[in-house]
Amino acid sequence: MTMKHExxxxxxxxxxxxxxxRVDQLxxxxxxxxxxxxxxxxxxxxxxxGAALERALLAHLAAxxxxxxxxxxxxxxxxxxxxxHEAVFRRQASAVADCTQVTWGxxxxxxxxxxxxxxxxxALVSDFVMEARAIQRKAAEARLALGAVxxxxxxxxxxxxxxxxxxxxxxALKAVSLQxxxxxxxxxxxxxxxxxxxxxxxxxxxxxxxxxxxxxxxxLGGGLLDRLRPLVGPSHGLPSDDLARAADERWRLxxxxxxxxxxxxRVLELHAALAGALDAMGEKVRRSGA
Numbered sequence: 387m388t389m390k391h392e393x394x395x396x397x398x399x400x401x402x403x404x405x406x407x408r409v410d411q412l413x414x415x416x417x418x419x420x421x422x423x424x425x426x427x428x429x430x431x432x433x434x435x436g437a438a439l440e441r442a443l444l445a446h447l448a449a450x451x452x453x454x455x456x457x458x459x460x461x462x463x464x465x466x467x468x469x470x471h472e473a474v475f476r477r478q479a480s481a482v483a484d485c486t487q488v489t490w491g492x493x494x495x496x497x498x499x500x501x502x503x504x505x506x507x508x509a510l511v512s513d514f515v516m517e518a519r520a521i522q523r524k525a526a527e528a529r530l531a532l533g534a535v536x537x538x539x540x541x542x543x544x545x546x547x548x549x550x551x552x553x554x555x556x557x558a559l560k561a562v563s564l565q566x567x568x569x570x571x572x573x574x575x576x577x578x579x580x581x582x583x584x585x586x587x588x589x590x591x592x593x594x595x596x597x598x599x600x601x602x603x604x605x606l607g608g609g610l611l612d613r614l615r616p617l618v619g620p621s622h623g624l625p626s627d628d629l630a631r632a633a634d635e636r637w638r639l640x641x642x643x644x645x646x647x648x649x650x651x652r653v654l655e656l657h658a659a660l661a662g663a664l665d666a667m668g669e670k671v672r673r674s675g676a
Contacts, residue, residue, distance in 0.1 A: 401535055402560050408528055409567050413674060416521045417571070420578070421671045423514040427581070428664040430510055434503065434657055436650050442492040443650070446485040447643050450610075450636055453478050455629050458617060472618075479614045489643075490606045493599045500596050504589070511585045518578035525571040532568065536561040570674055577667040584660045591656060595649040602642050610635045 457471040457478075467475075539558045542550075613632035 398535060398539060398554075398557050401531075402557060402564065405528055405531055405535070406560075406564055408524065409564055409571075412521060412524055412528075412571060413567075416517070416524065417574075417671060417674060420514070420517045420521060421668070423510065423517055424581075424664055424667055424671070427510045427514050427585075428661065428668070430503075430507060431657055431660050431664065436496065436654060439492045439496045440647065440650055442485070442489045443643050443647050446482075446489045447640060447647075449478070449481045449485040450640050450643075453482060453636055455633050458629060476618045479618050482614065483611060486606050486611060490603060493603050493606075497596055497599055497603075500592060504592070507585070507589075511582065514578070515582050518575055518582075522572065522575040522578075525568050525575065529565065529568045529572065532561050532565050536565070570670070574667065574670045574674065577663060577670060581660065581663045581667060584656060584663055588653060588656045588660065591649065591653045595646070595653055598642075598646050598649055602646055605639060605642055610639050 454475065457475040458467045461468065536558060539554050539561065542554055610632065613628070613635045616628055617632055
């Protein structure tokens with residue numbers, strides 16, 4: 387290759403060398419920081435656990451289902467229910483009272499935990515998103531610059547001599563190779579969008595869950611237990627209205643518990659989706675060699 391041809395290719399070669407250094411810097415410096423935030427966010431997400439609350443809600447539902455109000459209905463011409471039936475019902479009501487206490491405690495603990503956890507999660511997500519956006523911005527700049535270089539090289543190849551054309555072809559190959567590396571970085575950043583979107587969904591669903599739990603706590607403070615108290619006392623021919631009101635309150639509480647369980651399940655599903663997105667992102671980071 388003549389000195390003239392070398393001078394012709396030198397600016398483009400120098401630009402590609404500089405762009406290559408920028409890509410190397412992203413891989414060596416910025417991606418490790420993103421991986422650190424990703425790992426911290428993943429560890430935090432894995433520490434989130436609604437198992438205790440879920441167990442309490444399910445046990446409470448089971449105890450409510452066991453309540454058999456028919457035990458308090460007098461058989462035949464009797465003035466009141468059989469004593470053994472009353473004893474069985476008292477045990478059932480006692481189980482409901484015990485479950486109510488456990489559920490209330492779990493609800494309180496969970497709401498308090500969510501308040502603390504939300505602050506920590508917001509900080510982690512913010513750091514993660516800021517780092518991902520910075521990397522994506524740098525990658526986009528490199529992609530645009532490489533596109534311009536490649537377009538210029540291809541335009542010059544058409545009018546170049548054989549020797550110069552060979553040199554330009556080599557530069558084009560380097561540009562394409564760098565484009566592929568940048569595309570991998572941008573693909574990684576695209577995964578970060580999925581992570582970010584899922585964390586926002588979790589925040590919204592968890593806020594709704596906490597609101598429902600607070601309403602549930604208010605219902606647990608009275609409601610069914612107040613309706614059960616006259617039913618477990620000495621029998622003097624309970625009015626049918628007392629049984630009907632207790633049965634209605636039991637039904638309302640069952641609906642509330644089932645609704646909270648459904649909300650909790652949605653939050654758990656979103657946490658599983660977040661874990662999956664973070665795992666996929668971690669694999670892409672490892673493949674990048676960062």
